[in-house]
């Protein structure tokens with residue numbers, strides 16, 4: 001009955017990585033993307049950091065897929081000439097209470113299989129980065145940065161070379177389970193109907209609207225979203241640090257940190273601001289500049305004053321599991337919600353870019369187990 005075997009909703013890094021994996025395994029795949037271009041949302045509004053896998057609870061999807069995805073991502077980029085750099089990163093303690101937390105982070109990382117962290121004295125850290133002031137630090141040798149747009153384009157090229165098709169300006173509006181698959185309503189003013197056997201919801205921030213449009217899906221199988229905006233501020237001039245610089249994280253975010261890109265630019269952020277469900281827009285509050293400056297000055301005391309300009313922002317499609325501090329990626333398949341052929345992805349916030357190739361492997365495995 002099907003027009004296509006598998007429809008992937010969303011042409012962000014995760015949807016495209018999934019489409020590539022499935023197309024290369026012989027699936028007939030169509031990617032539906034609401035926007036007129038690919039990767040216009042979270043996949044182009046992130047720090048472009050290849051995370052090591054330090055912070056996430058042991059055994060969580062974020063921990064497992066970050067560690068696996070990091071290695072896969074570096075190998076992928078090496079093999080395809082996608083620009084990346086293993087910049088390394090310093091996690092810096094600016095208060096005595098933070099110094100005491102550094103060994104706990106090393107332990108947490110080790111539980112995730114990240115065993116290369118190095119504890120540094122304040123003097124050693126400040127010798128590595130002369131602009132830095134801190135009371136102690138951890139060096140993460142495997143953290144890096146990647147040219148995310150180049151990575152995503154490369155994935156898409158490989159997906160299309162393996163036969164995957166991409167339909168832009170094609171929002172999925174509704175999906176009705178029918179015998180052997182789904183009937184989909186696609187498009188805005190002009191609607192098209194098509195059919196597929198398998199439906200993968202990788203719509204990022206839009207995953208909840210896609211889920212609402214699936215006929216017969218019980219809402220209790222859809223987690224509550226906690227959309228969390230993160231803004232960056234930047235300034236002109238030469239990059240003040242070579243390593244990425246992160247403060248000791250709090251329970252909910254990594255804290256305002258320093259990242260640089262492969263073009264010589266640098267910026268500070270993202271912060272964390274929870275949004276209402278209907279507030280998904282990308283404005284930046286310029287009034288936050290002072291708060292950013294105060295935060296960064298704790299570890300960069302000679303930072304020039306009054307130079308911060310709003311840079312960009314992104315929104316984390318966060319879900320909470322077991323209370324506020326436990327967010328994780330969620331794969332929701334037929335065993336969870338009872339609809340054959342439907343796989344939904346919720347909560348793919350950071351480190352989703354780093355993890356994307358490993359996420360695609362999990363989806364392919366779940367497809368093999370549950371789908372048509």
Ligand SMILES: Cc1cc2nc3c(=O)[nH]c(=O)nc-3n(C[C@H](O)[C@H](O)[C@H](O)COP(=O)(O)OP(=O)(O)OC[C@H]3O[C@@H](n4cnc5c(N)ncnc54)[C@H](O)[C@@H]3O)c2cc1C
Nearest residue numbers: 010012014034042043046047049172204206230352353354
């Ligand atoms: C502030 C911030 C910083 C981050 N920093 C990092 C980092 O340094 N390293 C890292 O590894 N990760 C980072 N991440 C996480 C990473 O960016 C995401 O995990 C990843 O980009 C998610 O990709 P995605 O494909 O799921 O979502 P998206 O890129 O949002 O793609 C979803 C796509 O679905 C489309 N869509 C929505 N609804 C529909 C519909 N109805 N029909 C068709 N298409 C639809 C959207 O238009 C969009 O293109 C960060 C995230 C944020 C917010």
